[in-house]
Amino acid sequence: MVLKAFFPTCCTSADSGLLVGRWVPEQNSAVVLAVVHFPFIPIQVKELLAQVQQASRVGVAVLGTWCHRRQEPEESLGHFLEGLGAIFSHEPWLQLCRERGSKLWSCKTTHRQVPTSPNAPGEDQVMLIFYDQRKVLLSQLHPPTALPDHQAGDATASTQGLAAVFDTVARSEALFRSDRFDEGLVRLSHWQSEGVEASIIVELAKQASGPVCLLFAYLLSLISAASACRVFKLWPLSFICSKLSTCEQLRHRLEQLTFIFSTQKAENASQLMRKANMLVSVLLDVALGLTLLSWLHGKDRIGQLADALVPVADWVAEELQHLLQWLMGAPAGLKMNRALDQVLGRFFLYHIHLWISYIHLMSPFIERILWHMGLSACLGLTVSLSILSDIIALLTFHIYCFYVYGARLYCLKICGLSSLWRLFRGKKWNVLRQRVDSCSYDLDQLFIGTLLFTILVFLLPTTALYYLVFTLLRLLVVTVQGLIHLLVDLINSLPLYALGLRLCRPYRLSAGVKFQVLEHETGRPLRLLMQINPLPYNRVVHTYRLPSCGCHPKHSWGSLCRKLFFGELIYPWRQRGDKQD
């Protein structure tokens, strides 16, 4: 196998010295982490490496020598470097050499234990792969490889391939802590040797996050204790709370905030990303909500909205009345059964009359109610959207009632028809065996059964028409509510922090690596540049999606059509924890 030497780009202009890094025997590759400069005392270098090995559980060792030749060739240095191989024994011993100001590199490997055989790897069989140490250190591979066992020493079999390189660099942070301004005994050259990177804002935030988290965790625990008290478990309140999507959204947000401000540190990178995504999502939500609030409360928009609401409700009721008058006549030229038509029509008209009286009763209070609901926008845009969805549900409650009446009537009719149709054919439904059996009926049973069957068949068009009309209206309302829920879901689950990271720091989220072949001369080792291949946007969203409320329609189109045909009630937005009907 070709020997691969991973060399950091920051060390290509460093002075001559020793190469320090990790040797991965399964892939025949050497990951160079830093260069130790002259002068040094071998004992101190060995001590430093032992310290780093203990702190990071990475098998750091001296891999070879690095020679950066200046203008005048230094022969003595060459011999000295070769002699170092005897002090720090490593198998194989690498000797990298670069001529100053040129792109010509040379790399020799010597094996001490194995005698040189005729087909030993020569200079052609070494590959130099340059990598950006800082980017490889900070990046995270997707899909994440299995975490190495922290109890065991080196991570050997668990990280395969190039993930081993990423893993080595990421875990060797202890080696990168000293820079050239330190008064240490050993001078190292790596990505942080010009000065350790740190940010004042990040450090301050880290210091402040402890007390802030404690404070918020305490407040949130008070709120959740208040919401879990016995009053809310009593029947009317618990029923209403389970139906309103506002309560569901508030509960979801409370859970998320509790998770963000929990005093436990995040265990691994994915939990940290989840926390960050949730925090950014909550902040954006609140920002959008405050914008909406400022828009609503300016220029008396709430007053205008309240003034427009009652006429809109009136208009809806009037249109429904016209619709019912049309159904009571001869709708689309169909001939209805007069008596049933009149009964159903009058029944629904009375409902509408009740509803309109109720709206008119409420009209003086509407502006106040809307003003207070508008204040809820400071909790977030999602809460306002949920309130809007609930208001639509309440305003169209009469449509929902009509749908339920129509569906129940239709369902009864269909049940009756199917059972009497079986009687007509001389069969019966066996409840015990759950199948259709033949049965011999008496003459009077057959007579009454056929009579009822005929009645039901002739009344079918009327009931079916009412059912159709009200189901369509109900589906329209459900579609509008569904669109609002979709928007709320989108705001809830979009991982904005991950998307922002992908946009601004694409090397942090990597899907893999890509190689570029650098200038090559025959006889010299092959030089490659390894760059990070960032994760595509759709995979970022897919990997870091936040869990949403889970209010997805549970039916497929086929089962929906079946339910509509048989008149069973549809509940498209089942919340979590609801019992199935």
Add this chain to the structure above:
Amino acid sequence: MEDELSFSDIYGGRLALLRRYYSPSCREFCLSCPRLSLRSLTAVTCSVWLAAYGLFTLCENSMILSAAIFITLIGLLGYLHFVKIDQETLLIIDSLGIQMTSSYASGKESTTFIEMGKVKDVIINEAIYMQKVIYYLCILLNDPMEPNGISQVVPVFQSAKPRLDCLIEVYRSCQEILAHGKATPTSP
């Protein structure tokens, strides 16, 4: 060292294969697809604008014309950035892996790298494509569960679609490198 050969794709268009031999363990194959032809671009633009002008004479709304120009521009930019692939490159490095790069007409490049440990073999396979039977080169990936199984088949040169003679050239070089990798044992 590099050399250029001329082949044709399954539709008869001209393809140029550029081979670069960097070292016995590293080779690169670069297939350039035929460029966007001026004729087809003019034809599409003219038809869109004629249709827009026809609608304009019916509706007398000048927004249709501006919308048509806008749509043509956005459509062309989208086509160049997301659809039209100019060049496809296959870089095979012994004991590291195989890298496939597609460069689009707008300059965007999309790269996939497969590590050598996952590569089982490189083969030429047949497929039924519309009314033709075509050959395509593909990389077989190992299945970690089953030692003799294949987890995925990754086709190469999907938008260039070269014919068998070009594929045989690439196949021979890839097999040389793969055999070279398998023959040399891991050094102690």
